[in-house]
Amino acid sequence: MKKAIIFFTIYFCLSSYSISQVKYFIYFNDKGALPQTALLKTSAKYIGATKQLTSRCIERRKKVMGEDFITYEDIPLEETYIKGIEALGIKIIHKLKWFNAVTAYLTEKEILELQKFSFVKKVVPVKILSFFNDSMEKQEIKDSIGESITNQSYERLKKNYRSNYGPSFAQYNLSDIPAVHDLGINGQGVIIGILDSGFRWKDNKALMNLHVIAEYDFVQGDSVTANQSGDIDGQDNHGTGVFSILAGYDLDNIIGPAYGSTFILAKTENIASETHIEEDNYAAALEWMENMGVDITTSSLGYSIFDPGESSYSYSDMNGNTTIVTKAANLAFQRGVVTFDAAGNEGGTKWHYITAPADAYKILAVGAVTPEGQKANFSSFGPTYDGRIKPELVAQGTSVYHAISGGGYTFGSGTSYSCPIAAGIAAMLLSTFPYLSNEQVRQTLIQTASNYSTPNNEIGFGIVSALRAVTFPNLSFENNIYTVHKIFVDSNGIQPQSVKIMYMANDGVVKEDICTFDGKMKYNFNFPSYNNGEKINFSFSYKNNKGILIYEPSEGSFKFTYGNLSVEKTDEVITTEPIPQTFLLSQNYPNPFNGKTAIEFSLPNNSYVEIIVYNVLGQEIKKLFSGVVRQGKNIVYWDGKTDSNNFTASGVYFYCLKSDNTFIAKKMMYLK
Structure with a gap:
């Protein structure tokens, strides 16, 4: 037997018992009744199985098993079998209803006696784990x-x-x-x-x-x-x-x-x-x-690995x-x-x-x-x-x-x-x-x-x-309605009224709607009714407190099959906007401005971009955004503040879209 630090090892020690005394599983043939009888909801065995479960257990089981939350494994062991074993002077260690078995330390003579019982299926040594x-x-x-x-x-x-x-x-x-x-x-x-x-x-x-x-x-x-x-x-x-x-x-x-x-x-x-x-x-x-x-x-x-000579x-x-x-x-x-x-x-x-x-x-x-x-x-x-x-x-x-x-x-x-x-x-x-x-x-x-x-x-x-x-979207199903739930985390905060969902079913029609806010941190949306088996793609967008439009996921979308609660991420993109063939940078609006102005840009594919404001001397005034942006239309905002969060002077400024192989600039007027 090899033993090394960090790695677990396995031993089989019989020092506390004689060689003739080993722990065994004693398996039974049945539970005193066949499944079709024991699982009748009016049977004493079914009622007894239910009573062994807490209300919390039943509630959890119903999530995945529905009303049929009792199986034959849950039916209690047949008491006459237990008493028959104990009558031989055998002390039962554990009663395992899931396996229709008990465990006990047995001698060879006791094993032979047990094998005479018609209700005993087999007697098997308990294996030892590390x-x-x-x-x-x-x-x-x-x-x-x-x-x-x-x-x-x-x-x-x-x-x-x-x-x-x-x-x-x-x-x-x-x-x-x-x-x-x-x-x-x-x-x-x-x-x-x-x-x-x-x-x-x-x-x-x-x-x-x-x-x-x-x-x-x-x-x-x-x-x-x-x-x-x-x-x-x-x-x-x-x-x-x-x-x-x-x-x-x-x-x-x-x-x-x-x-x-x-x-x-x-x-x-x-x-x-x-x-x-x-x-x-x-x-x-x-x-x-x-x-x-x-x-x-x-x-x-x-x-x-077990000791030599032991079943492994x-x-x-x-x-x-x-x-x-x-x-x-x-x-x-x-x-x-x-x-x-x-x-x-x-x-x-x-x-x-x-x-x-x-x-x-x-x-x-x-x-x-x-x-x-x-x-x-x-x-x-x-x-x-x-x-x-x-x-x-x-x-x-x-x-x-x-x-x-x-x-x-x-x-x-x-x-x-x-x-x-x-x-x-x-x-x-x-x-x-x-x-x-x-x-x-x-x-x-x-x-x-x-x-x-x-x-x-x-x-x-x-x-x-x-x-x-916790921020991955998930589904619930209640009153025949599938609801998606989502938490957004943004260090700049979120404008709750701006959170939207875009979704598309098999017909290819993209729809957009507002998500409801629970007042704490969850956003929810009830999907309309579809046929079971229809694939639904969806994605989210919101504006943070700096006015920047954020998409989740930033690439691709989420999807689920109607009738199933499993949500997956996919590379498929859904959008209500036409996808441009090249990078586009629109004129800001309003222009001139003295409060806040919007800057729209569109991408032909998901790309890393930077949106930067420069003065007429070419000095950087404010980096409005840097990161990976999804294809289609995107919006950022500028309020006239510099990188140091101070208001700049009135005048002409340039805003630029920079990517790996792209540089586009446009002029705007800020009036303080």
Whole structure:
């Protein structure tokens, strides 16, 4: 067994039990009734299944499952089967209704006795999974900043935001989290479940004021997730660090993305004597969280290669539907939960692939990058055995600042530390738009990641961005109306009455309308009724408080298929204006002017341009705009002020359009 710092390892320790005593899954043939009977809404079993779910869970399930939110997996285990097993003197550890199974430590004699029961389908050993042994490092705070920016520019960047993130700023700023916190978004109203090694949160300054509604120790079977008798020293260190990265709040030290959320904590990993989590702990914890109404789950576990002689999964099992933990993640997603898992820390080893449950179909596997945005060499990568891209997302996973269970802070590296950053951003998105389904959250995070147009198996779709996620348009469907929702962020402010939407259906007719404003930060538009399957393209425009006309997206448009809630960005452009063949610069109006004048220009394609005002001596007076502008007509305004924000003198001025191969100038008169 190889063991290296940063990379997680796997052990199979039987020191606590005799060789004859191993944990097994005991699978049943049925649940005391066949599906067609058990799923009748008037049956006792169906009613019993419903009673095990909180109202919050049912509400979340209905988003994706409709009224048929109970499946056969949700039907409780048949009690007569449980009693039959217990009558043999066998102590049941976990009851797993999703898998129609229980787990227990068994002798060979007990296995033979169980196999005589007609209701027992099979008895299978529980596999053991590895714990991500991410590194903790003592280092100077400046190491977390990254070499791509100077200390001076770093300090200046931090002052752009309202709160002081202390040494944690770089890890969050890489994913635009401070900018979204400044919008008042912190994950409020979202329930997040964390599966890890333990959590010493009640006396930790960064965590003690967070809203934890439930916690359970699936290793020792009690409600204590901090270290207790039977745990080795430091057992709860890893989970405490992950929790702090996700949601810690301690000004001047750490401000996690989802500090306003509510939390459910599951201690699933036993690291005593370098042992590790077992499949059933994870499956039981995930089932428990889902039933309680969790919106998001995040975990940092997986497995590598098992000890010689022990049954092991292989790369061919990384197919999205083999391991118990992967199946559990799939079932949670089918019920509306947004699921995350760390990709793994074996990128530099013989087994360099992602590990279960990161191979699950819809789980968001999160890899690690450096503060400069480069892939961390230890970060595991894909593809899955069936060819899917993994990881989907990456976040900073080296030099990540986090709390430690004994108090204080340190730096650490590992995908365990990048994963909670991404999960926290999902909470920010769902908090802003609570009607979103888990599929919409997943697609939004992927589409707004930095590498979406050229995904690969090193960093997936790229670095996750909180700002791009919350400002990406999304759809809701209520009362047979599709409504698009959009947040705009402009440092110069926005004129609410100027926000418009242009849209076009299959008939090719471009329509323009005004978006409604909710008085806070969201703009909405109700689409007219179309036939299901029609493709709808749309884009937005608005004027900022400087009078500059802005288009979103600056290139292309957004699109969705009527009857579907998935929004995508496309290269297709829609416009109500004719596209010119060359660059055009119109005469300003009014002219002469003494208040504000409008300058129109039109482009044949998306281009980088500058609009600059000069005096008659050729001296620059004001740069009105510089950046990429979409094809078609655009407008900027000038109020007679200079670059230093002082009013210039009355007289003749020239305004110029500059591009790579274009320079056009016109004259105007300013009367002060």
